[in-house]
Amino acid sequence: MNGPKLFAAYQQKLKKEAKIVLTWQLSILVLFFAFWEAASRLYWIDPLLFSSPSRVFSSIWSRLIQGSLLGHIQITLFETILGFLIGTIAGIVIASMLWSFHRFSKIMDPYLVVFNAMPKVALGPILIVALGPGYLSIIAMGFIISVIVTTLVVFAAFNEVDQNYLKVLRSFDATKWQCFKEAVFPASLPAIISTLKVNVGLSWVGVIVGEYLVSKQGLGYLIIYGFQVFDFTLVMSSLVIIAILAAIMYKTVEKIEQLLIRK
């Protein structure tokens, strides 16, 4: 029997493929930083404006040791996660209401379209006036930027559920709520998860912009502050940290996806 042997070879091949991909990924990362460093040192780019990896990492390191950075990270992370959660959950709840009340969804349609097309960041000053120049405004920003998109995408997913599943349930006299719980919601989970992934990015945008506008703390504040005092190493450091945090958050959502959806 050749089965076990071929299977081992197949597994070997998969492992090898994964290794090649990882090698390339790491190479690109290293090359990017190496090129940045070299370009900065050889004055291909202005080191004052674009800094260099060595300066960025030593800046991050020293600020970590001082302990000032951790506070900023915590604030921004807290605001982002809260904005993300509130925006996503509110979006799903609104979508469920639109699904339950057909007429309500028809009435709301133009308002949703307008609100979705509107640049939410433009509402920043209004939020600050209404909620005060604190973290509340910033969380609201993270929320507002993701809630309408979530509503639209999830509502569309609810409507795309195969009507025959509902027919099966109705033949057992299922109520509307039972139809939602047993068929509509679970069938829409993949779509909901993919909006989660989009919302991770969106809520970071909302919160960083919010911090640009009002904050005295947080990574967005560090970027603006660095810009104002011409410390571009600080700006770059904040960007690197945001990139890492956003990636971690995205990966967490992916883990949740694996738990929720059977492949």
Next chain:
Amino acid sequence: MSYLTLDGVSHYYFSKKQYTESLHNISFSVKKNEFVALLGPSGCGKSTLLSMISGMLQPAEGEILINNEKIEISELEIGYMLQQDYLFPWKTIIDNVLIGPQIRKRQTSDLKQKAIALLEEVGLKNVADKYPSELSGGMRQRAALIRTLITEPEILLLDEPFSALDFQTKLKLEVLVSDLLKAYQKTAILVTHDIGEAISMSDRIILMSSNPGAIAKIYDVPVELRDESPFLARKHPKYGRLFDKIWADLDQQKHTVKPMEENAYERS
């Protein structure tokens, strides 16, 4: 003694600019434990008729009676089987089978035993904890059948339940359904566009014509065929004769309809 009676049932479909009469003055009755097949081209309103019997749709005109009384249709236990199994992919087979009792909040441990026994009867006991995606099409449709039977419906509505299966699986399932319905003494209405299936499974065949859907002709299936299992019925000499008769009637229908409606027939 008729059990289910349809009396002058009509139905209309509305669109923004026009309306179409999809069912026109349908009257027939079904006796208790009888197996009736509704045979006809696609778009003749067979499935709409089933939806009305199930109570999901109200007839625009006419009435549907049970035991000569107009009753709240939701009081009646109705089992509905569709073209595809529509098992919920995120539930295991046993949970899928028990969805009916779960919806009606009548889930008991006895019922679970019963579900397992029924699954065993159709050869699915060992896959009870698997998910639908791990099963073949025939197995899934068998599971869907058990899901329908577990609630002990008075009337079984079968909406082309075998049409998505390959021929061998379809035949096996026809035999199984026919045996189970006889064993549990169920009244059943089968919607199909397959003449052979209608003849081999049912006691009576109602041939429908389309635009608007109406009853064209009713055939009594010979007793010899009724008592045979669907597989053996197909080999009976009387099977061929009835088949040819229905075929000829359908063919004639096809030539009398207008070109647009002919297309609708071709699709079937």
